[in-house]
Amino acid sequence: MRKMRKMRYLGWTLLALVLLLGAAAAGIVALNLRGEDPLPEQPEAFNATPQLIERGRYLALAGNCAGCHTTRGGQAYAGGLPIETPFGTVYSSNLTPDAKAGIGSWSRAHFWRAMHNGRSKDGRLLYPAFPYPNFTQVTREDSDAIYAYLRSVPPAPTPNLAHRLRFPYDTQAALAVWRALSFKPEAFVANAGKPAEWNRGAYLVGGLGHCIACHGSRDSLGATQANLGLSGGLIAVQNWYAPSLADPHEAGVSDWPTADVVALLKTGVAPRGAVMGPMAEVVFRSTQYLSDADLGAIASYLKDLPGVTAQPVMRTATNATRRDAGTMARGQKIYDQRCAYCHGDQGQGEPGAFPPLAGNRAVNMAQTANLIQVIAHGGYLPSTQGNPRPYGMPPFGQALDAADVAAVLTFIRGSWGNDSPPVTLLDTTRR
Amino acid sequence: MRKALHRIAAIALLLLLGHGIAAIAATPPAPAPPSGNDIERRVAACIACHGREGATTNAGYFPRLSGKPAGYLFNQLRSFRDGRRFNTDMTYMVQHLSDAYLMEMAEYFAGLNLPYPPVPPVSDAPPAQLARGRQLALEGDATRRIPACVECHGAALTGVQPAIPGLLGLPRLYVSSQLGAWLTSERHALAPDCMADIGRRMTTADINAVASWLAVQPMPADPKPATSLPAALPMSCGGMPK
Numbered sequence: 001m002r003k004m005r006k007m008r009y010l011g012w013t014l015l016a017l018v019l020l021l022g023a024a025a026a027g028i029v030a031l032n033l034r035g036e037d038p039l040p041e042q043p044e045a046f047n048a049t050p051q052l053i054e055r056g057r058y059l060a061l062a063g064n065c066a067g068c069h070t071t072r073g074g075q076a077y078a079g080g081l082p083i084e085t086p087f088g089t090v091y092s093s094n095l096t097p098d099a100k101a102g103i104g105s106w107s108r109a110h111f112w113r114a115m116h117n118g119r120s121k122d123g124r125l126l127y128p129a130f131p132y133p134n135f136t137q138v139t140r141e142d143s144d145a146i147y148a149y150l151r152s153v154p155p156a157p158t159p160n161l162a163h164r165l166r167f168p169y170d171t172q173a174a175l176a177v178w179r180a181l182s183f184k185p186e187a188f189v190a191n192a193g194k195p196a197e198w199n200r201g202a203y204l205v206g207g208l209g210h211c212i213a214c215h216g217s218r219d220s221l222g223a224t225q226a227n228l229g230l231s232g233g234l235i236a237v238q239n240w241y242a243p244s245l246a247d248p249h250e251a252g253v254s255d256w257p258t259a260d261v262v263a264l265l266k267t268g269v270a271p272r273g274a275v276m277g278p279m280a281e282v283v284f285r286s287t288q289y290l291s292d293a294d295l296g297a298i299a300s301y302l303k304d305l306p307g308v309t310a311q312p313v314m315r316t317a318t319n320a321t322r323r324d325a326g327t328m329a330r331g332q333k334i335y336d337q338r339c340a341y342c343h344g345d346q347g348q349g350e351p352g353a354f355p356p357l358a359g360n361r362a363v364n365m366a367q368t369a370n371l372i373q374v375i376a377h378g379g380y381l382p383s384t385q386g387n388p389r390p391y392g393m394p395p396f397g398q399a400l401d402a403a404d405v406a407a408v409l410t411f412i413r414g415s416w417g418n419d420s421p422p423v424t425l426l427d428t429t430r431r
Numbered sequence: 432m433r434k435a436l437h438r439i440a441a442i443a444l445l446l447l448l449g450h451g452i453a454a455i456a457a458t459p460p461a462p463a464p465p466s467g468n469d470i471e472r473r474v475a476a477c478i479a480c481h482g483r484e485g486a487t488t489n490a491g492y493f494p495r496l497s498g499k500p501a502g503y504l505f506n507q508l509r510s511f512r513d514g515r516r517f518n519t520d521m522t523y524m525v526q527h528l529s530d531a532y533l534m535e536m537a538e539y540f541a542g543l544n545l546p547y548p549p550v551p552p553v554s555d556a557p558p559a560q561l562a563r564g565r566q567l568a569l570e571g572d573a574t575r576r577i578p579a580c581v582e583c584h585g586a587a588l589t590g591v592q593p594a595i596p597g598l599l600g601l602p603r604l605y606v607s608s609q610l611g612a613w614l615t616s617e618r619h620a621l622a623p624d625c626m627a628d629i630g631r632r633m634t635t636a637d638i639n640a641v642a643s644w645l646a647v648q649p650m651p652a653d654p655k656p657a658t659s660l661p662a663a664l665p666m667s668c669g670g671m672p673k
């Protein structure tokens with residue numbers, strides 16, 4: 001008798017659990033389907049005019065689609081580039097109009113659903129390495145133009161590669177849960193209180209530009225946190241820091257002339273800064289091709305970002321006393337041997353060629369990841385129409401060990417008026 | 432044609448400049464203010480590894496750049512950028528540079544005419560290995576269809592204009608690792624990739640032998656690349672001007 005009651009109790013509990021799980025699953029499915037338009041039953045007529053294709057080409061550059069969907073030296077848009085994430089490797093897909101390997105069998109409605117809802121033609125959920133949390137803001141008109149352009153590029157038979165993600169990230173169920181928590185399709189909403197130029201900038205920065213993918217923070221599930229804005233973020237795996245675009249101590253441009261912001265994005269150099277690392281890639285493959293009007297719009301939006309209150313950073317005299325004299329001496333020796341030739345013996349640089357290190361905000365930033373990267377790997381600014389023959393920095397990763405790099409950076413950050421905290425061996429070994 | 436004349440004039444100018452630089456190379460020159468097209472300062476990033484003005488000794492790993500045929504240097508820079516050659520630092524340096532700029536860099540280093548350091552004639556390689564290396568370099572190995580180095584790289588092995596590199600004055604480690612990379616398909620050139628075909632016909636013993644022998648050859652009195660091939664290439668190679 002008691003046994004039967006116990007059995008019945010267990011049965012009810014199980015039933016409740018099943019119902020609960022079913023409800024949760026239904027909720028997740030519903031959340032994954034929200035904002036999704038039904039696909040048209042009949043294939044729609046689609047007239048890809050040369051003007052539409054040209055517009056799509058331009059927009060594909062604004063979104064830097066080729067940056068991920070093309071391998072080094074490979075056919076444009078044929079996909080196959082490995083993108084390392086903290087959850088495993090995602091391979092970009094073939095966007096050429098090949099019927100089997102590419103998106104040749106996709107309709108413009110399929111393409112729109114991928115851009116706006118993050119769902120593939122076959123119904124699979126897409127990984128947000130494809131930045132649809134940003135592209136969801138792209139208008140249907142712009143999505144159709146990009147679709148028209150991609151239909152016009154030469155088809156490539158390159159088959160898509162299977163992603164290599166760890167369990168459970170490799171399952172559609174985990175992706176569905178992620179999307180239920182972190183993704184909502186939404187259209188761009190213009191701010192009526194701002195001029196049209198500002199709104200155009202907001203649309204480009206927040207949509208195709210997907211600037212927040214690097215310049216924002218991500219939560220523990222890898223989702224960009226729109227509420228924190230472009231306040232800077234460490235780029236996963238690459239170990240570069242995309243500085244805050246809101247903070248005048250990092251890469252904020254509120255006090256830059258608009259023309260300088262435009263110059264930086266168009267040529268890679270500006271009077272008060274230049275692009276290296278991942279941003280050199282962005283200028284080289286994307287922003288250098290944008291119109292002055294669009295770059296001006298981006299500038300007016302970035303200049304107006306809600307600034308952070310200038311923090312009284314730990315740049316106080318006490319730090320000076322904390323700099324180890326031996327480290328400073330070692331750093332100075334390395335500086336004199338390796339750096340002074342271009343950056344000058346007082347860190348003054350050479351206008352138009354080599355940047356000054358004295359008073360340079362990129363040198364004095366709290367985050368030192370980029371300094372360590374630049375010393376290890378060097379690099380050239382991108383060749384652009386406005387700066388076709390850029391200057392470059394040598395890679396010192398072979399010549400200097402982690403202690404050398406820490407010492408020379410500590411010296412640079414503590415000399416010629418710079419007064420920023422030392423760089424430790426802990427920082428330089430964590431590359 | 433006018434462009435070609437300009438190019439020749441530019442190279443001549445660089446050669447003159449190169450002589451001037453060679454004279455003061457013993458002491459590191461003080462930074463000069465930017466002058467003319469300023470290319471020597473724009474390629475300053477290359478010197479941390481390849482030596483000042485692109486001339487290294489034959490010790491270590493990094494290959495000398497100065498005096499190599501411009502077409503060869505240009506092809507290598509493009510290959511690093513476009514994924515045919517792999518070296519993390521090189522790829523990183525050139526990944527965002529245009530063809531025009533890479534060609535200008537190549538022409539700059541090709542136009543330098545700097546003296547070669549004397550090559551120590553001693554080697555720790557056994558005499559039999561050196562003999563095998565000499566045989567491969569000068570005669571090849573017909574049974575395995577390996578052409579002699581001299582058939583393509585010039586009778587003096589100083590390369591042939593405009594796109595075949597010299598093989599002398601290079602670190603042994605560099606030569607052997609390049610041949611090894613052909614053998615294991617890690618280094619590629621524009622198709623048809625003739626050196627990949629040759630590399631795959633060689634054994635690691637062959638590679639060590641020829642690299643050891645090449646590394647101890649003195650530079651001939653005229654270290655410049657030959658202006659033309661004595662005969663047609665034994666096989667078809669990409670990246671050569673048509």
